[in-house]
Amino acid sequence: MNVRAPVEFFPALTATSVCRHAFIERVRGIDVSHDKTEALKRLDVVHREARHEIGMADWPLLTAQQIHGDKIATVDQPVARDKEFAGCDGLITNQKRIALGIHVADCCAIYIVDPKMPAIGLVHSGKKGTERAIVSKAIQQMREHFRSDPAELIVQLSPCIRPPHYEIDFAAKIIEQCRAAGAKNIHDPGVCTACDTDRYYSYRAEKGKTGRMLALLGLV
Numbered sequence: 001m002n003v004r005a006p007v008e009f010f011p012a013l014t015a016t017s018v019c020r021h022a023f024i025e026r027v028r029g030i031d032v033s034h035d036k037t038e039a040l041k042r043l044d045v046v047h048r049e050a051r052h053e054i055g056m057a058d059w060p061l062l063t064a065q066q067i068h069g070d071k072i073a074t075v076d077q078p079v080a081r082d083k084e085f086a087g088c089d090g091l092i093t094n095q096k097r098i099a100l101g102i103h104v105a106d107c108c109a110i111y112i113v114d115p116k117m118p119a120i121g122l123v124h125s126g127k128k129g130t131e132r133a134i135v136s137k138a139i140q141q142m143r144e145h146f147r148s149d150p151a152e153l154i155v156q157l158s159p160c161i162r163p164p165h166y167e168i169d170f171a172a173k174i175i176e177q178c179r180a181a182g183a184k185n186i187h188d189p190g191v192c193t194a195c196d197t198d199r200y201y202s203y204r205a206e207k208g209k210t211g212r213m214l215a216l217l218g219l220v
Ligand SMILES: [Zn+2]
Pocket: 161, 162, 163, 164, 165, 192, 193, 194, 195, 196
């Protein structure tokens, strides 16, 4: 069966010429309510195919293990093949033609673009990651490694779960953390994943029987 992935783009990121990005939404035609392991495997295949349409087909895909921690991998050397970074929940790079990938299903994926250096970051921040201020750490790490000026950064939040579907408004906390770190250009679609399970996966709304969206970001 031919299954296509619906892809969402964010205007603030489309407006900059230094990067390509995408947010791959819920994929219809893959049943996640029965055999979740099999569904996630099929989802991975569809996600890989979607990278062709986004113009990242031959770019290595770098992902994080995503343990709800605050460690961020720094990639400052060319990379030849796909890799998952153990113990990490975020990635930053100044290398071109590498796709950073973060999976979410209620948590927030945060895209960070420094069009000046250029450099990018992609972070997974849910309840725990936000408590640990992982986005602040990512911005700090981009300052240290790539001399990024926080005032120049474009920050984009993905759809994520929000009140009243979730007791904590971590998206609002993420925005506060970005502002405190010196970012000024912050964009939030204000969309709740649990409000629209036709379009998004929601771990909470679907009681764990769900797939994952994929956030992708890479420097051209
Ligand atoms: Zn909601």
